[in-house]
Amino acid sequence: MELHEAKDKFIQAWGAFGSQWGINRSMAQVHALLLISPEPLSTEDVMEQLNISRGNANMNLRALIDWHLVDRVLKTGERREFFQAEKDVWKIATNITRERKKRELEPMVRLLGELKQTSGTNNESKAFKQMAHDLHDLTSRIDAVLERSTRSDVQWFLKAASTLLR
Amino acid sequence: MELHEAKDKFIQAWGAFGSQWGINRSMAQVHALLLISPEPLSTEDVMEQLNISRGNANMNLRALIDWHLVDRVLKTGERREFFQAEKDVWKIATNITRERKKRELEPMVRLLGELKQTSGTNNESKAFKQMAHDLHDLTSRIDAVLERSTRSDVQWFLKAASTLLR
DNA sequence: ACATACTTTCAAAACTATTTGGAAGTACCG
């Protein structure tokens, strides 16, 4: 396969993949583009290569910086900013995991913790409390595993886990 | 907290949570409602309790059945169908994981496998191939861990993983 | 076969999210 074609496929696929994961298409595409660029790119470069507007490029670059997936870099003698993606895939995975855990999982664990203390003794209440309890238990376990696996080293974790599960 | 309030909070939260995870709001709400119902519910019940249309209820019930999160049950002497959610949270987690792995992760692994064989020797090609290779490696490891952890028993896996990571 | 009780489909409408592009803001330099 030719580079140009492969590049394009990758950017499109990463975009589609991202949108299934709550990261919008452009943001994922910008990320994909930066991931495979050997050199940092300017906002202008991103706009051109993806055919998106300045506002869109800017907004998504900022979002990627928030997620710690992209860094600003300054080139000496250049006024404008350049952007460079974190290239270490383990760090990428860790950052994404940590961010989503914080934004989505933690609030759910908190809510379930409250809900399992609902009052009532009839069938309906019992079913509700049981479910809240079980889900709280499950989500906090997942939370704990993710906490540890992002604090320490994901690579090690995945290796260890694959062995464990063999 | 009172049952009615708690129930409502749970359904709303599960709906919001779901939509961040690529499951649409109604589908997640229908799921939440069934999760906390001690008895199977009919389409009509779901429509009433969530204030959604027949078409919507029907569509999402079918989708939940596809995901193996809900079963049809027939009551003797009743013509209409009733629906009942799988209540074992470990099974729920396993089914969701397996489904998403199949729909999203596996195609990405396949694509990256192809892309890492792109031709070219210049800087740009090298950067591209390196990234495709690294991502392929990462995604296939994740795939392998999920494969094993859903084949065997998630509960055991999570316990083992927490110990491992302590 | 017909009536009844239900399920499924689908095109239009409502709603949500994303994208654009111009205007405003900021920083640097001579």
Added chain:
DNA sequence: CGGTACTTCCAAATAGTTTTGAAAGTATGT
């Protein structure tokens, strides 16, 4: 200070997704 080179904001437009509701379809019992 004014000009230039950029970045950021934001309201309006566009695109995408979900929901509705009525119509069509299907199964069951008499």
